[in-house]
Amino acid sequence: xxxxxxxxxxxxxxxxxxxxxxxxxxxxxxxxxxxxxxxxxxxxxxxxxxxxxxxxxxxxxxxxxxxxxxxxxxxxxxxxxxxxxxxxxxxxxxxxxxxxxxxxxxxxxxxxxxxxxxxxxxxxxxxxxxxxxxxxxxxxxxxxxxxxxxxxxxxxxxxxxxxxxxxxxxxxxxxxxxxxxxxxxxxxxxxxxxxxxxxxxxxxxxxxxxxxxxxxxxxxxxxxxxxxxxxxxxxxxxxxxxxxxxxxxxxxxxxxxxxxxxxxxxxxxxxxxxxxxxxxxxxxxxxxxxxxxxxxxxxxxxxxxxxxxxxxxxxxxxxxxxxxxxxxxxxxxxxxxxxxxxxxxxxxxxxxxxxxxxxxxxxxxxxxxxxxxxxxxxxxxxxxxxxxxxxxxxxxxxxxxxxxxxxxxxxxxxxxxxxxxxxxxxxxxxxxxxxxxxxxxxxxxxxxxxxxxxxxxxxxxxxxxxxxxxxxxx
Amino acid sequence: xxxxxxxxxxxxxxxxxxxxxxxxxxxxxxxxxxxxxxxxxxxxxxxxxxxxxxxxxxxxxxxxxxxxxxxxxxxxxxxxxxxxxxxxxxxxxxxxxxxxxxxxxxxxxxxxxx
Numbered sequence: 001x002x003x004x005x006x007x008x009x010x011x012x013x014x015x016x017x018x019x020x021x022x023x024x025x026x027x028x029x030x031x032x033x034x035x036x037x038x039x040x041x042x043x044x045x046x047x048x049x050x051x052x053x054x055x056x057x058x059x060x061x062x063x064x065x066x067x068x069x070x071x072x073x074x075x076x077x078x079x080x081x082x083x084x085x086x087x088x089x090x091x092x093x094x095x096x097x098x099x100x101x102x103x104x105x106x107x108x109x110x111x112x113x114x115x116x117x118x119x120x121x122x123x124x125x126x127x128x129x130x131x132x133x134x135x136x137x138x139x140x141x142x143x144x145x146x147x148x149x150x151x152x153x154x155x156x157x158x159x160x161x162x163x164x165x166x167x168x169x170x171x172x173x174x175x176x177x178x179x180x181x182x183x184x185x186x187x188x189x190x191x192x193x194x195x196x197x198x199x200x201x202x203x204x205x206x207x208x209x210x211x212x213x214x215x216x217x218x219x220x221x222x223x224x225x226x227x228x229x230x231x232x233x234x235x236x237x238x239x240x241x242x243x244x245x246x247x248x249x250x251x252x253x254x255x256x257x258x259x260x261x262x263x264x265x266x267x268x269x270x271x272x273x274x275x276x277x278x279x280x281x282x283x284x285x286x287x288x289x290x291x292x293x294x295x296x297x298x299x300x301x302x303x304x305x306x307x308x309x310x311x312x313x314x315x316x317x318x319x320x321x322x323x324x325x326x327x328x329x330x331x332x333x334x335x336x337x338x339x340x341x342x343x344x345x346x347x348x349x350x351x352x353x354x355x356x357x358x359x360x361x362x363x364x365x366x367x368x369x370x371x372x373x374x375x376x377x378x379x380x381x382x383x384x385x386x387x388x389x390x391x392x393x394x395x396x397x398x399x400x401x402x403x404x405x406x407x408x409x410x411x412x413x414x415x416x417x418x419x420x421x422x423x424x425x426x427x428x429x430x431x432x433x434x435x436x437x438x439x440x441x442x443x444x445x446x447x448x449x450x451x452x453x454x455x456x457x458x459x460x461x462x463x464x465x466x467x468x469x470x471x472x473x474x
Numbered sequence: 475x476x477x478x479x480x481x482x483x484x485x486x487x488x489x490x491x492x493x494x495x496x497x498x499x500x501x502x503x504x505x506x507x508x509x510x511x512x513x514x515x516x517x518x519x520x521x522x523x524x525x526x527x528x529x530x531x532x533x534x535x536x537x538x539x540x541x542x543x544x545x546x547x548x549x550x551x552x553x554x555x556x557x558x559x560x561x562x563x564x565x566x567x568x569x570x571x572x573x574x575x576x577x578x579x580x581x582x583x584x585x586x587x588x
Contacts, residue, residue, distance in 0.1 A: 252528075270588070278494065296534060296539070365581060366582065
């Protein structure tokens, strides 16, 4: 089956290169959606900006770091609180937001003095916090404010603080993916190997590309503790600035989100010879596989088998209860990129769900190679989908549930199709064994929710009868 | 069962389960395909596998899970002798190189930087 030109795209035929319907006896050598390319004029993209990729996804997760956003207020507010990544120190990162609040006069006369003042104010207000990341934004990049020079001046004035700068304005890439890259490469160039921490285990690793969405990192940490593995750094879920300076000390890099964080794992391998092991942390089968691989690397296989047996005994019956009720459900996944290939087989194998369409906002061609290899025939694979395409795809594949973000989620709710928050989750964590039961529960609650049927009834029409709700009894 | 069908079996498994074939750059993919499949050949032939250096241990870890799964999925794997295993797995290597490197249209594969 060639690439697909949807009816809604007839005036922007370039979109055909971005949408693929998998057919028998085809693979990625034949058809691979064009991706990580500039959004086509005429299509309304769902993408975020490069600054957002650096701040919202990676830097803003840290639990001990001031996130100073050098720009107008909106850049700060719109990348704060839209993802739920708690911490074990009282959610410092979610309580506060910092901005230099650039106004017209600062744009005209330059904002470096304002940035310097803001940095000092923030450190003065929070004397217990000694770490900061400064981000440039579109306007401050355009006027040429030198945030690195300001950071050096502040560090000279305050010898006890450390500041990292991310020079990644929103316009600097085609999507948030550029921000991931800039932060990864900047961090390894400037901060890794600037601190040493105490080593407490002969088994050490960095866990890379997990952002503690609703407690993912904290759940997985219980596994690493039980296995006796010291996690040198979490990049960046529930993580600290200083732990990330010690990444060079680990013996293994375990990567979950290869898209946002694969760059630093590659560089750690190139510069320090630390192997990169990619795993999937969502799903029973995948999680068990990941634990087995980590344990095989360290030669502690027996510990891994014991952990898996304990977790499966506890959670498998609950998972099976949901599987019995969810098998045959048709799911669409419209998220950032990696969750397409992390989830398509795990929901199929563990829950009997059939994924019928997947759309990626910022995935690269590597992500589509992975997801087309894993995904089913008859499924749509879409790069940078827009609203009209979503509506047309819904007509074509009629999903029972859509995993996506709140913005698209609100759209599909109006069509009385339930959505589950595929970015920040409904009620996570979703990783690990317990987490996948949570995902199954939220999917079940969405699919069997009677409200969405009732919302389709026009009570002004007396002739219309209330639809029969087919709800499986618990 | 024909050789091509056995190669198709292990290729289908690898497509479905193995992220190591899809690392970022051509040289990463070549290193992983060579390293993991060679370790798998050793394990499938009843040898212990090489765990000397960190990269050996990495490839061993990926190969160990692969071998366990292949033995569980395909009965012919348990009946094959060492030359047969080597022939199938060398066929897998060629197929993976063709799919993920030689004929891949991924535009980032040969970029000299990460």
